[in-house]
Amino acid sequence: MSVSKVEILREMEYAVTHIRERVLDEKARGHKVIGCLPILIPEELVHASGAFPVGIWGAERLPIVRAAEYYPPYACSVVQSITELAIAGAYDGLDGVLISCLCDTLKCVTQSFPLTCPSVKPIFVKHPQNHRLEGAVTYFIRELEGVRAQLETLTGRQITEEALCQSIEIYNENRKEMIAFARLLAEKPGLLTCRERHTVIKARYFMRKEEHTRLMRELNGMLRASTAPSFEGIKVYVSGVMLEPSHILDVMDELGYTIVGDELAHESRQFNHLVPEALSQLERLARQVQTYEGEAFLYDPRKTRGERVARAAKEAGADAVLFALMKFCDTDEYDLPWVRCAAQEADLPFLHLELEQTMQSAEPLRTRLQAFAEQLTHTC
Template sequence: MSIEVLLNQFKEASDHPYRRIKAYKEQGKKVIGVLPYYAPEELVYAAGMVPMGIWGSNSKTIAQAKEYCATFYCTIAQLALEMLLDGTLDDLDGLITPTICDTLRPMSQNFRVAMEGKLPCIFLAHPQHRKPAFGLQFCVDQYTHVKNELEKISGAPITDEALRNAIKVYNRSRAARREFAKLAGQHPDVISAVNRSAVFRSSWFMLKDEHTDLLERLNAELSKLPACNWKGKKVVTSGIICDNPKLLQIFDDNKIAIVADDVAHESRPCLVDAAETGDPMMALAQQFADQDYDVLLYDEHSNQNRRGEFVVKLVKDSGAQGLVLFMQQFCDPEEMEYPYLKKALDGAGIPHIKLGVDQQMRDFGQASTAIQAFADVL
């Protein structure tokens, strides 16, 4: 199968997630909506159901959700609720609502109230102190609550054997996505910014084994290609999400390759695998505990600016010439962290640009001008 054909399959899934939902429902599967971030999708998979990522929308306008949301809530959360209210996600059988950021924490109750009597909403509170024994146990307890609620929806128990198998499926997926990120950075002449995003984005809308089967084929084809002599610029992207094709097309139009990313919607969830042996619930809790260098996670050593140093190393290791930070509007954690990230980048002599984005943006004229100017600086 050619690279073009494979990329078109990822694009189809990325552009039309609602078709994926309907297709799974027609197969007799139940579908569980999963909001960001770090929800244990393995539990949904082990229950024989389909985890469906909900990361807002680039095409919808916030209307009904205004009745439930403060205007300063980020558009990812508001548009997730909008789709639940306007019927777009009526085929879902349940919803997992993590509370890991300042918006999703209160927003979880908005989802519960808005969906009362319509859709089971499963509350998930991650521990702030995730590494000590008490944090791990709290995480196991929370995941057990999610497991119990999923069993009610599926009508069958989630066995340890099924969960270990799900962990293996997800570890394989994470490995394939890590490999793709590396290969895409080596072949920007073949993998455009738009196509790169579609590959990652589609992973939220497909069963992971189906997505991995396609991705491993794509990786195999990319690994056969000769080295690319890229004449354009190379950057690393950072932020919560940047999946708008119109915005990413600006990078392609200006010959700016994305050679690596520090994006919550893309590579961050792929960095840490879970143990495939032992207690599978503890393995998932430990996997969350092992996550690091994320603006959304508590860092007891934050005074050392470890995350800033991590991003600097990522830029240097990737061979990028600079960093583009997509700052989600009204995202307090990102806004508070920015001065420290800027300090680390400036100290390492790495040029960067900060672009304010949200999913209600329709005019990218200013962003285009800023990106073009940044390319000239590089």
């Protein structure tokens, strides 16, 4: 029996707001639960082990108290909030976590997490930085073999080629539905609010991919059948790490913004790259990293991210580019000038907002978003 759009959005909202309940439900079913920190974590290996992968990207509006003992004040709020939650015991129910080392602050987490959450097994994922080289594939296959072996020990289940192949296909199907979802919202701006779009994407972190894909197929079918609304607001393409705290999305909705595309690490960069074919399943996962172009967390000597953002914004029909800069994120701060220049060269108005997960109020950002909206309206 089909469900309504409201019911689908309500189910996804529940997944996003009841993470603990989702984890406890999986544990009650006898499944191991593995946390996945940012970014580019090979979740397929977790899925193939029979465990439930759950996203760990910090928390909104969480006061940072004890995490300050482990980091300097200029560490990004995502990592600080993850550590604060670890100290508070929020992750004690997990069986393990996968931690990447793709920025200097995440490297610090590899040292702090075993201290702040000693009951949870950490597994480190060490990506190749110069990912375009053929040697990078050989290196990453070896690293993934180590990750697989540790997951097998943790879950007590062998990760076979057949199981991993099946998991990759399940994840690729989900990626295809998400890519279609993003395109539909670009073709029919205003069908969903900024908050609703964010919820649909974020729910991927806290649902079985099979379940999420089923809901996405139904939702995409409804969106395809829907008439494009007469949208007269501002269509933006969003770049950055993440667009949270989510009350910023409520402000954008109030001011008449809609998101027609993004390359946020927290959102579209999680599903825009399908896992390609290769000789083995681990090689497939290793070669997926090679498909990334202009990725902020990987070696990009030509700084092509700006060109990629401008091109994608144009293709999505955006009126402007919004750069959501996570405060103290060196990776994005380095890329900000390149993205700004590329947007301006493409005649796309550009606004960057400095965000922190710990922000208690979005009112200072409201002023900037409102002024930007008025500027664009006046220009048009």
